Amino acid sequence: MGEQLNDFVHGPLDMYRDKATFDWRKLKVYLEGEDILKYKQDIYSKLQNEDCFKPTCGPQTFEEIRYQTFLQAKAYKSFKSVTEHINESTKEELATTRILTQLAPSSIPKQSVIFLNHLKKLGTHRHRQFMEDVYKNKVTGCFCLTEIGHGSNLKGFGTRAVYSKEKKVFTINTPNFESAKCWAGCLGQTATHAVVFANLEIDDKQYGLQSFIVPIRDVNTLLPFAGIIVGDMGEKTGLNGVDNGFILFKNYEIPRENLLDKLCDVTEDGLFILKVKDLESHKEKSRIALSIARISTVARNECLGTKGLVVAVRYAAVRKQFGPGDGPEVCLLEYQTHQYRLFPYLAAAIVFKNTWMYLADVQDNLDFYSKNRICNVSLASELHAIACGAKAISGWTMRDVIQGCREACGGHGYLKVSGFDDTRSAQDAVLTYDGENYVLLQQTSNILIKLWPLIVRNQKISSPLESFDFLSNGDNLLREGRFTIKTVKELFNQTYILYIYDWLVVYLIKSSAEKLENQNKQSEFWVQSDNQIFYAKDLAVTYIERLFLLKMLNLINNAPDKKIQEALTDMFFLYALWNIRNHMPVLYQGGFASNRLISMLVKEGILKLLGRIKNNAIALVDAIAPPDFLLNSVLGYSDGQVYKHLESAFLRFPNGLSRPTWWKEVLDSEQIPSKL
Amino acid sequence: MGEQLNDFVHGPLDMYRDKATFDWRKLKVYLEGEDILKYKQDIYSKLQNEDCFKPTCGPQTFEEIRYQTFLQAKAYKSFKSVTEHINESTKEELATTRILTQLAPSSIPKQSVIFLNHLKKLGTHRHRQFMEDVYKNKVTGCFCLTEIGHGSNLKGFGTRAVYSKEKKVFTINTPNFESAKCWAGCLGQTATHAVVFANLEIDDKQYGLQSFIVPIRDVNTLLPFAGIIVGDMGEKTGLNGVDNGFILFKNYEIPRENLLDKLCDVTEDGLFILKVKDLESHKEKSRIALSIARISTVARNECLGTKGLVVAVRYAAVRKQFGPGDGPEVCLLEYQTHQYRLFPYLAAAIVFKNTWMYLADVQDNLDFYSKNRICNVSLASELHAIACGAKAISGWTMRDVIQGCREACGGHGYLKVSGFDDTRSAQDAVLTYDGENYVLLQQTSNILIKLWPLIVRNQKISSPLESFDFLSNGDNLLREGRFTIKTVKELFNQTYILYIYDWLVVYLIKSSAEKLENQNKQSEFWVQSDNQIFYAKDLAVTYIERLFLLKMLNLINNAPDKKIQEALTDMFFLYALWNIRNHMPVLYQGGFASNRLISMLVKEGILKLLGRIKNNAIALVDAIAPPDFLLNSVLGYSDGQVYKHLESAFLRFPNGLSRPTWWKEVLDSEQIPSKL
Missing domain, CATH: 1.20.140.10 (Butyryl-CoA Dehydrogenase, subunit A, domain 3)
Incomplete structure (x- = not known):
């Protein structure tokens, strides 16, 4: 069942529902629009068919959260192709974002979206293959801008990409841990490629912050390449399904073509050229x-x-x-x-x-x-x-x-x-x-x-x-x-x-x-x-x-x-x-x-x-209100049966009615030694 | 190391430490008092010797949190006997509370304190044995006041205790789930006894809310007695080390003597008597x-x-x-x-x-x-x-x-x-x-x-x-x-x-x-x-x-x-x-x-x-500031080495540098079926 438009089940909320001066259904349709309601309905019915979106019962381990999020992102991709997204209106796009945010917020950063958007914005034909590989799920991309010691102030960034005319490559270096790229979603465990921002340097001259496509893990083994230290940032307050990561580069070489070159490029022999005339626009x-x-x-x-x-x-x-x-x-x-x-x-x-x-x-x-x-x-x-x-x-x-x-x-x-x-x-x-x-x-x-x-x-x-x-x-x-x-x-x-x-x-x-x-x-x-x-x-x-x-x-x-x-x-x-x-x-x-x-x-x-x-x-x-399966709260379901839902939640809680496995230790009072 | 009174390690915080107009050490001693600082020092040194108080590395499961809290409460009891607490000043008592709140907040409700306090306040010689059993760690006590559907308003409580002259017992009943007692710490898995508030009834006459000692689990097996449904309230926002529980009684009989009778009593033949003259005082x-x-x-x-x-x-x-x-x-x-x-x-x-x-x-x-x-x-x-x-x-x-x-x-x-x-x-x-x-x-x-x-x-x-x-x-x-x-x-x-x-x-x-x-x-x-x-x-x-x-x-x-x-x-x-x-x-x-x-x-x-x-x-x-081992934050340690501590936290995170165990599924792009 999707967004509620039929009458609600009778129950404790009737009293106030009866007192309302207006028709909530009419307001809902007015606020959302018929087309968006229909669009959402379609997504709901698909989501509800997927086991990975069903609410879990009892505490999950960190590993379980990670794996479930991976399945959610994968399931979502399977019924909502990237090409479909491209033709969506902003309202539709945001309707999708809202649904996933309410239901499975970790699954959003798992979809290589920022990576793709950036490639679209600053990449050229040289980078089309990476985009196609994302569509084909061969590549998972992440976006590396923020550094450990530098947030909003881009000027402070330490990561450098130095062009070598001899080798025709950029050599990326992270001078210290403060300049490690961080917070990128998917970077922690799963990304194979990253868009990396680094200060471009040619012949000891600086050319500002530019972005590059950097392969970071082998697409066949998911193991990181030599010259990279990449890892997970660990447990967070929430969104633990996302593997936010950090990465350090040591003399790591990437081909010249990996510079995203819509605005500027570096020629084979190390000439920096601005490609856009109207930079302001x-x-x-x-x-x-x-x-x-x-x-x-x-x-x-x-x-x-x-x-x-x-x-x-x-x-x-x-x-x-x-x-x-x-x-x-x-x-x-x-x-x-x-x-x-x-x-x-x-x-x-x-x-x-x-x-x-x-x-x-x-x-x-x-x-x-x-x-x-x-x-x-x-x-x-x-x-x-x-x-x-x-x-x-x-x-x-x-x-x-x-x-x-x-x-x-x-x-x-x-x-x-x-x-x-x-x-x-x-x-x-x-x-x-x-x-x-x-x-x-x-x-x-x-x-x-x-x-x-x-x-x-x-x-x-x-x-x-x-x-x-x-x-x-x-x-x-x-x-x-x-x-x-x-x-x-x-x-x-x-x-x-x-x-x-x-x-x-x-x-x-x-x-x-x-x-x-x-x-x-x-x-x-x-x-x-x-x-x-x-x-x-x-x-x-x-x-x-x-x-x-x-x-x-x-x-x-x-x-x-x-x-x-x-x-x-x-x-x-x-x-x-x-x-x-x-x-x-x-x-x-x-x-x-x-x-x-x-x-x-x-x-x-x-x-x-x-x-x-x-x-x-x-x-x-x-x-x-979102439909009950998105709301997922014993206190707030649309039937108002707070106590019934609480009772059933308690009774369903795994081992909720059992002794702890270590119950004997609780009784073993003699085991307490006096340390005084 | 305890509360910092020596100079801090030199580092990034020197600049501001040098600029201060006053001596932080002098302020600390003034705010806390020499005696409390010494008292705290003593507790710190004991806590630091216990493995269970050392910070864990990486995410813990729900079960691990529960077990660690149990060990913490046990360890704390072992070096701080209950009799010692009785002679403490309020300042000392609050110093202890603060330390545990900053270090291991779940361990506080695990110490039967409210149970004991209530027995002291409203119990008599009839209940001395229960208190002694708590001191000996034979009994774990909890405090059951709040009901699922009734919080601050005591008048609304539904739990009833009816006195039977024939059997000389009180029969406790929970009329519905809304009247189940809840939120009591230790009730979920470990308490053997509870102080329970119930409306007293004799011969169909009401005598208001009274409290009773109720055995709920066998002290030898930790299994609940018949006539009781008792369980855990499940996962919470925090304090998951505490087994907050709920309990329902069905025709559950307890001896007449289990009424806490400092203020009032019920005689064997069912006479309600007020024992305190100056009820106001x-x-x-x-x-x-x-x-x-x-x-x-x-x-x-x-x-x-x-x-x-x-x-x-x-x-x-x-x-x-x-x-x-x-x-x-x-x-x-x-x-x-x-x-x-x-x-x-x-x-x-x-x-x-x-x-x-x-x-x-x-x-x-x-x-x-x-x-x-x-x-x-x-x-x-x-x-x-x-x-x-x-x-x-x-x-x-x-x-x-x-x-x-x-x-x-x-x-x-x-x-x-x-x-x-x-x-x-x-x-x-x-x-x-x-x-x-x-x-x-x-x-x-x-x-x-x-x-x-x-x-x-x-x-x-x-x-x-x-x-x-x-x-x-x-x-x-x-x-x-x-x-x-x-x-x-x-x-x-x-x-x-x-x-x-x-x-x-x-x-x-x-x-x-x-x-x-x-x-x-x-x-x-x-x-x-x-x-x-x-x-x-x-x-x-x-x-x-x-x-x-x-x-x-x-x-x-x-x-x-x-x-x-x-x-x-x-x-x-x-x-x-x-x-x-x-x-x-x-x-x-x-x-x-x-x-x-x-x-x-x-x-x-x-x-x-x-x-x-x-x-x-x-x-x-x-x-x-509390000492670093209480503060337990990579961003806030007293040496100010934020980035050093962040780096080491990332590198220590379990499996932080590895592929996920399900890495093959990430690569297996063919597995994604189109549901469209």
Whole structure:
């Protein structure tokens, strides 16, 4: 059975399902789209036929996890050919990514995807054979960029590739352990080839970081070649199915043709040649490609957070605790504290889902967006600003969602069968891969701060996705921006919420830019670095939150009926007010707010929303929930039979009802010698 | 080697060690006390002689973890007899708890401690034999309170014990799976006896929740008795060495004498008798005992957070990334963002350490504190308010510390050998045991809100530990409390910081109390419940933070030299300002702040502190760091040789340099059938 669209089994969740003001099925179809639902259905039915995707019972050893992941990746490849993937839309691609992330996250890096993408991007006909061998499963490829002692800063890399005219080869060397390549998925035990980044050197002259295809293991024996030390990085917090590896090269020679030569090449006699004329345009394309990869992390964050959320909200509708007087106990969902713990997260999950779907749509229509208007900010820059910021914020928010939901399930959330441990472990990885979050936010704020001179001069600002356009009004906002509202009712106004955010972004651009100007005695590097906390970082955060909210308006306006529109509007306001609370010091500092009203109204607004969302929470969760076999949590299945599933999990646990094998030692009290 | 007091090995951390303004050794001795350092030294040397406490290499199976924990608990018992424990001071007891929590957290619940404590508290001579059998290791005892479907609310419990006059036995029954006892440590596989809470019933009349000693497994075979279904709860996020279990009783008979009868008894012919006259005084004692257990969780939270913190701060002093211009890369510790990520956590760790040590001191001098003054609030209530709140806040803060530190270590923080995964998993359990954090904070705020009528009437308020005394001035604070400061220099004033907190607490008492009064049309239960978010919860938080800061003043004032005093003062202010930022909306809403100054000064103050703390961070961390064998993290050892330890961890990883055993399947590309 796939994505639930039929009625749910009757049970403990009926009470809240009956209270919902809207049709969850209609919302689900609206959020996903008929075509994607059908597409997912097809994948589900295939996955369910494979034993390796069935949930295991009881603890697995490290070896078992590795082997199961290998089988999963293999099974997936068998029913989803690479050529098929190429013709997919971004939405379809991300639907696949979400499914695997929720079901078997380790299996994703096992599919040579980054290796292939990089070959497509920077390789030429010289490297076509490697790609074909990947399609034929003869070659497993991995991607070696990061070094042990060097992460985000590419300039610090130590790996070198020196060209020898005599031998017509590049000789790769790793000068020390800090320069060992690491973290590459599949490198640890299984990859036969790697794309390796190294500093190119010809005749003692440096030609920057270039990438090479490097054979690392014999395709017939899977044993590494001489001149290489390659191994596994060992156990991790999660994703242990992936054999992340490290590699050191010692005078390791590869043919000249293995340089990926779309942009540049080295001739037989050692001449370095640039092959691309319009390097800038190539860089733009690269940035767009990188942004798209980051958009995929937003979807990953969202789908893992959603998994935790579905479990916690359903559990809260079943679990009873305390109650007034001598009456019966009431559901956790009835308590204000519990609503506050869960509903802002629910809003965030829906807001993020809407955002990555919008960005996927942009990606599928790049030509349209890059040509339609004259802009101050290029599409590449705008996508970069959005993708960097959205990756960081979706990561941190969904980290808190998963942890908050785990705690909201009490002690039972600590059980492996609740699913939280695996979900958290998988999401934790996203927080530090694909760019360090603070560094990413700095990318976003840098793009924004550069617009300050235009704002000052009251110039029109526009960008292909229109996320910068409001800055045209920046000067006016700064002069006249004031919180003028007196009632909660007035606060529940979408335009006004965006107005608050408009002011926040412009004010933070102003204060960040001014801080930079005022400190220009120091070196620019340290001035920028000292401008992050409270200024540039907050700027990036407010810009992204504003974009999230802006895009929610489309979702709200096109809703299929009024009830769904109202439910989504509640999500909009809760996400907004919950975040505006964090920006309160800025609102006061900048003079936007000056009396106690905003503090009070935002609080009141949030409390009002919590009470309103209560009866819709289960229906909202039903609309975004994955099917039960992906959810895989005794506390969160769609039938709400928490205790039945818990009982059966306990009884199924291997040896759960037996003595330990070493039971005699427990009794052997005489064996305890006194060491005193 | 034990707690470091000698010089550290020279290496990458020298640079910052040399820059410190104070002597870390002197601070360490001051924080811990000579006697506790000696006491710990003694335990370290014993632990290091035991193989079972040595770090394992590579992944362990579930069975191996269980067995190792059993050996650890056994070894610990062998060199630390139970009688010895009885004579220990609370500080010594908590020193032990901290060491085991940092080194082998699963081994703590394996020592029948709660079972014994409960027997001491509610048992009589009738139960002495059970205690002696525990001392002799003939009996393993566990504690069964929580039920599967009922946590904090004891009223909801379903387990029943019915007395039969004919047979002179209690018959225990579990009506359904929701009423199965659960989570008891050792119950899963090893306990022979349990203290079980059940609703007592005689002749169809209810006599409330009572506790009984129940034999559950044969002490000769470790097999469960008939009439019992007992089993293991399976794999968990962490603490897998503990066999947490569940148990169901079916017409299970136990002798009349097994009722723990210090407070009440049932005569042979079924008469229920209360044995204690002063039940109130007994309840007071129980509350104090419960509070003391909660103080231990503060120490557990602190020591796990500290572990993560030591790793991240040392790593930040070694790890280099980016830098100005073409110069060399600089340490992460130099970056403002990184300082902001770590230093508030450093402050929190020291503040919490100071708090639990103060509370341990109170516990060791209960007689003094309970008799010394005439008070409006009893010692039991005050300790309850403090312990409940401190448990919740130390739990959440240290959760964020560990996660923040994990992220601050980048990708390498995801490696098991970094230690973060185990630390987080152990701390995660604390978040939901020993009381649900939101319920606990409600306990704290309830005690505070009750004082509102006294405040209104301008009455003197005093409490044994003096944490409520400032409320005597409450009315005045509310009338005159205003933020009047104009410079950061003025803000760096301990008295003024406490003044801000005084106002916050009183204002939140007022608004919470008024919210309750204004809503008294509804049932009291729901009014209270709807008063939590933004009101009662914030009240509890500010009261506890204020107490933390107040107790820091003692630590600062008695510091052995001026340099240490300054370093600790920085911790005081950073902890204060970092938290005051969160309370900004309340400060504005209540009219304490009315212009932009407070927002600006708090920000500026924090930034100033970050820069000042930078050169002391390593010395501060050295002063609170556990010895390397407890720290057990390749990224955080005291020699700072991050890359050397990483390299050796990779090379030692079992089979890390080999092919997988199933390598042939990787190559066997033909095996992939197309399912399309």
